[in-house]
Amino acid sequence: MQTRTLELNTWTSEKKCRAVVAALAKRRFTAVYCASAREAADYILAQAEGARTIGFGGSLSVADIALTATLADRGKEILNHGNPGLTPEQKREVMNRQQTCDLFLSGANAVTLDGCVVNIDGIGNRVAAMVYGPAKVIVVAGRNKIVEGDVADAIKRIKDKASPPNAMRLGKQTPCAVTGFCADCDSPQRICNVTTILERKPSLTDFHVLVVNEDMGL
Numbered sequence: 001m002q003t004r005t006l007e008l009n010t011w012t013s014e015k016k017c018r019a020v021v022a023a024l025a026k027r028r029f030t031a032v033y034c035a036s037a038r039e040a041a042d043y044i045l046a047q048a049e050g051a052r053t054i055g056f057g058g059s060l061s062v063a064d065i066a067l068t069a070t071l072a073d074r075g076k077e078i079l080n081h082g083n084p085g086l087t088p089e090q091k092r093e094v095m096n097r098q099q100t101c102d103l104f105l106s107g108a109n110a111v112t113l114d115g116c117v118v119n120i121d122g123i124g125n126r127v128a129a130m131v132y133g134p135a136k137v138i139v140v141a142g143r144n145k146i147v148e149g150d151v152a153d154a155i156k157r158i159k160d161k162a163s164p165p166n167a168m169r170l171g172k173q174t175p176c177a178v179t180g181f182c183a184d185c186d187s188p189q190r191i192c193n194v195t196t197i198l199e200r201k202p203s204l205t206d207f208h209v210l211v212v213n214e215d216m217g218l
Contacts, residue, residue, distance in 0.1 A: 010213065013143045016113070017211045020146055023115030028201040030208040031115075040140055040210045041065045047138060047208065048076065048103055055079040055098030057126040059107030061140045061217035067105075081125075095125040104134035107217050108141040108209070109162050110154035117141075117198040117209065118154040120163065122191035131196065136206040142216025151197055159184075159192060162218040167191050 002010075017033055024031035034040040044067060048054060054076050056062060072078050079101055081094040098104060106126055110118045117139065121127045130137050147154045164176035167189075174190055175183040182192075201207045 013213050016146055016148075017143055017213050020111055020113060020115065020141075020211050021209075023113065024111075024117075024209050024211070027115045027199065029115070029117075030201075030206070032208065032210050034210050034212045037065055037142075037212055037214050037216060040212050041067055043210060044105065044138055044140075045070065047136065048074075051076060051102035051136070053077045053079060053097070053101040053103070055101040055104040055129060055134065056082070057098070057104060057106035057129060058082050059105070059126075059140065059217060061107035061142055061212075062105045064216060065140070095123075098125065098129050099133040101129075101133075102135045104129045104137045106130055106137070106139050108139050108145050109158040110147050111141045111145050111209070111211070112147050112149065112151060112154050116151055116154065118147075118151055118158065119196050120155070120158050120192050121194040121196075122189075124194040127194055127196040130205075130207075131198070131202050132205060134205070136208070138208045138210065140210050140212060140216060142212050142214055144215040145217070146211075155195065163192055165218050 021031040021033045032043060048071060054071055068078055079094050079098050081091045108117050109120055119127050147157050159182040163182055164180045167174045167177040172189040172191060174187045175185050
């Protein structure tokens with residue numbers, strides 16, 4: 001049963017999500033409000049209809065929607081460098097193919113209230129595919145990714161809330177993977193090497209951002 005508190009929090013979150021959608025649209029992104037992860041999944045499935053190859057950028061937000069099996073059953077070739085059992089060479093080959101796939105699916109580490117999409121990568125393959133190459137890019141951003149501040153606040157949000165658990169999840173030997181706090185380290189396995197700030201839709205990329213009124217990913 002939905003409590004009054006939950007109802008009010010959901011209402012507040014919807015207002016913020018819709019404000020972000022409006023801001024993204026002004027920056028020429030195709031921005032869509034989704035009331036739930038299920039709505040986001042339905043949107044992606046519809047957009048994937050004409051795609052032959054679909055790349056996955058390693059996003060927990062996308063993984064939690066659990067579309068891989070459905071898309072594979074529809075005859076799509078899935079390009080997921082996170083599949084178990086891949087050799088380093090095979091993983092790199094998959095990442096290279098993601099750069100020119102028909103549809104690339106990813107999450108966002110942070111989205112500012114005024115519509116900037118901010119991400120931090122270790123290798124750079126994910127953000128490279130988001131910017132140029134795939135025929136279509138769809139980014140899923142849960143309400144927890146919204147930052148009520150500027151790009152500096154977005155970067156702080158990523159390093160404080162996303163990078164430490166991601167480093168631990170990926171088995172990296174970094175200080176944050178042990179302590180849970182960013183140390184702005186110089187570790188060889190550091191995952192905060194490449195920062196991208198999308199201030200506008202990349203000119204030649206069909207770029208969709210789904211802003212979801214649920215917490216998704218880290």
